Amino acid sequence: MRKCKWGAARLLLLVLLSLSSVTKAQEAATVTLGYLGIERPAALEPLSVLDPVVDDEGVQGARLAIRDNNTAGQFLGQEFLLVEAVVASEREVAEGLKRLVEQGAEWIVSGVHREALEALMDDPALGDRVVFNVAASDDALRGAACRRNLFHTTPSRRMLADALAQFLGYKRWTRWALVHGNTDEDRLRVEAQRAAAERFGHRIVDEAMWPYDPMARRAEGGFHAIQREIPVFLQAFAEHDVLVIADENDYFGEYFPYQTRLPRPVAGTQGLTPTAWHRAHESWGAVQLQRRFEEQAGRWMTAQDFAAWLAVRSLGEAASRTGAVDRDALREYMTSEAFELAGYLGLPVSYRSWNHQLRQPILVTGPRMVVSVSPQEGYLHPRTPLDTLGVDQGESTCGFQPER
Amino acid sequence: MWFPTRTIIKQAASSLALSMLMLLPTAAQAERIFVSNEKDNTLSVIDGETLEVIETIPVGRRPRAMAFSNDGSQLFVAVGDDEAIDMIDLDTLKVVRSLAAGEDPEVIRVHPDRPHIYVSNEDDNIVSVLDYQKRTRVTQIPVGVEPEGLGVSPDGKWLIATSETSNMAHIIDLETMEAVYHRLVGARPRHVEFTREGDKAWVSAEIAGTVAIIDMQDTFDVIHTLEFEVPGVPRETVQAVGMELTSDGRFAFVALGPSNRVAVVDQQSYEVLDYLLVGQRVWHLALDADENRLFTTNGVSGDVTVIEIEGDEGDFEAIRSIPVGRFPWGVVVAP
Structure with missing residues (x-):
């Protein structure tokens, strides 16, 4: 089986080479993303020894989505690049951002908690870049403390x-x-x-x-x-x-x-x-994502990895649909009615216009099995059943007006 | 040869047709419908006349797509968890051999002339080409992330593979075995059907709930995208999966997944004519040889809905629900 995989990889490489020779005249349009994280505090370990201690949570999901984006991108003349900055503590977030911006990051994927994220959003070095929040579940960030250039692919509490x-x-x-x-x-x-x-x-x-x-x-x-x-x-x-x-x-x-x-x-x-994600989840093609992830990362995919994957894939989806790579075009498409992403959860996921939270099904799981998936049948909503999860438009305290 | 009773009555308007029918000798064997039960590791065989399950064939683990050999003597079943294709003798209804098919084979198609099976291997981003006579692998064709749906043009010139995460239809030249065009379609494309003439290919997209129609003569581009709107059903549950196209170019049927509906579409005008209520999570479809009946697999309710196609008036009616195994996935009608 190993051998067969290598064969496939070689074949893919050959195709990439032949494609690149065909399209050499026109350079691939590039989208550069930066992943910003903080190292896990040594004291914070799971209570059960069965839960692994993970030090590269989030960034591995971003890496996989970059590869997935590039598989489609090769056919469309688009290329996605990831630059990474995982800093030692909250105090170095600004330094990390600076490094990412210097390396050309036009989009930021944030794997940090609320306080660090708000500092990041206030940093002038950020400019008008969009930040994808893949780690902080605070409802305030989707409410009174929301920002127009802050998108959330991780679910709120x-x-x-x-x-x-x-x-x-x-x-x-x-x-x-x-x-x-x-x-x-x-x-x-x-x-x-x-x-x-x-x-x-x-x-x-x-x-x-x-x-x-x-x-x-x-x-x-x-x-x-x-x-x-x-x-x-x-x-x-x-x-x-x-x-x-x-x-x-x-x-x-x-x-x-x-x-x-x-x-x-x-x-x-x-x-x-x-x-948002669990290793026991294998429906709707999820088994494919689980396998690709494990082959790359050598461990199970966590909810934070999945949120980072969704963030980077959102840009890939927007870029392939619009044929563009510039920030305004991608951002506009992501917040439009047309945007839909396949997230291995049975229903398409998309961004809420009023607070830029990704609406998504949520798994309800036991330690070893998926027990159910919400929204549950019978919980109705005039827009989509997915909007029965989380603060709805009418009760939102987020100040910015929908872009559409 | 077998004709459904109601159709006979319909055709009796033409007395010539009726007298011809009466002259026919008793049918040697009724049509057989094969259904793959993903969770039971079996195929259910339905008698086309009595519409009852007459046989259950044990196969490998997680059977999904099925296809017939060119001579119609064998049925191939992709058994994903065994990484193989089981080959069933259509006389004895037994698995006679098993062909290694690479990682997690899901969809298979057979070339109209060559002894080739095309297999989508989701984990490796490739389509494998297997020779079912020599039982060897001919080649592997790289495509986008998670290849899924496959369709072969009636003239055997083109293979279309869809990639679920790249959201593309990869159009493969079967002479050179290379992908030559890559076209974006809706999110999570699942299934490909060609028109009888082979001038167009229909590509369904599960998550987008759309069907892209690709011109296969000049531009190889998407020329139209079908959308579905089922009254009173949330948009997200309207997911396009299996399709069947009548050979007279009139109707297309599209299974709409968890919305529990089959859409009837005019193949020429692309107008949606009707939504037919069937069992839960309708997945794949098959027309019988006369194209008088449509069989649907309903994954969650574990049954097959039989829809009668009345023809001229464009009247469609679900006439029977046949319980089969758990998670019925694919359905084919023996030629």
Whole structure:
């Protein structure tokens, strides 16, 4: 099989060579993208040892999409280039941006969190370049803090919460008990869960903060004290159908399944989880993307890799449809009614005109299987069922007017 | 030879036709319809007369596209998870041999004259050409990302391969075995059908929910794009997949995936004449030899819908739903 692959690669190379000799007269039109990331803080590791520690999250998705774009681009005289800057800390984001701009980046793919992203957006070196946010799920960035040149291919917290709420609605698990951590991210997640509960008619019957204090992962095997602590922690909770966890940093949520006082499923950031991408997802041709990615990266594709892939593919799609590579033409096409991207999720994905969030189906997954895909049947919307996930146009606090 | 009863009555208007029919000897064998069940690793064989499943053939893992050998003695089935093509003897209805077909073969087509099978290998961005008599690989043709749909022109000159992620129809010259034109079509192109004359090729795009019609005589360019709008159905679920074109140049049928509809299109004016409600997630289509009936595979409901084509009035009616295996994918009618 290896040999056969090499044969194919050689063939492809031959075609590329022959094509390039044919079109030598006209130089390929080039689109240069820059990927900006921050190295993972050493302290932040997943709670389960089964989850791999990934240091090249996001950028690998961008690299794969560049290759995918170029396969089509070779036939159209278009070429996509990626330059990368993964900096050591938040303080060096400006330096990273400078490097990318110097290398000719006309578009920026941002794999950084909200604070760093806002600093990036305010940096004069950015100019009028469009930034694709592939890592920050903050609803504020799609709302009051939105920017006209900021596009989001990663779902917002609210989209994830809505996707889960729809599935729980389908199951008629409408009474939720909520357990959250003490980080800012967790508080934002709780807000999103509350909004989703209200939108889809669920009730949060009780909630409590898990008193997290950092402990060595290996000191708590998941059963030493936890086995006794969790039932005690939950004993005052009112009757509920499902326990919803908000622990975005993966500090404690993984301990909860099977340790609850009542026999109830665990959902949210652990257990049954809404996510843009999952290795178990193989429908709608997704298996092809999974395989291409694994061959390139030597690991599974994460939701952030997928968001970066979507961002770079958006430009590829716009460039092949318009036959153009200049910024204005691509941007205009991406926000037009005509734009549709195939994202291996069964439905075409596209950008919302009022906040530049990519509308997309959301997987609802267990640890080892895809359980469902939202929007769920029966959740209707006059525009598209995909707009039942996330803040809708009418309730958006984003200030910029739609471009169309 | 077999004629559906209602058609006989229709044709009885011409008494000549009727008397000719009565003179015909009893049909030796009714038409057989083969359906690949993607999840069951089987083919269901439907009797064209009784419209019942008469046989279930175990095949390799994940059977999808099917095609007949030129002499009509064998049926080829792409079994993706076995990376092979199973060859079924149409007399015994048994898999007689299996041909290695490269990674994840999904769609296959057979050349009208040569003993060649064309296979789209999604993982490798190539179309493989296999010789089914010598059981060898003839060559590999590089195309865009994730080749999927294939179509061979009736004169055997052209092969069109669609690439799902590059969104292109790659038009391949079958003399030189090289892709010579690359045309952009809608998002995630899935299937290719040529008109009877071979002057046009229809290319369906699943995610875009469109069909591009390519001129195959002069420009090799997209000359028209069909769009579908099913009342009361979200646009996203209207996805164009399998197609069948009648040989008289009148009708085209387009399976519209999870919208659970088959569109009937006028082949000449490109006007959508009707949307027919069928089973859930309709995927591929096949006309019977007389083009009086259309069979559809419905992946989610696990059945085949039989549509009667009345002909002159352009009247279409779903007359039967036949349960088959799980996730029926492809359907072909034995010649």
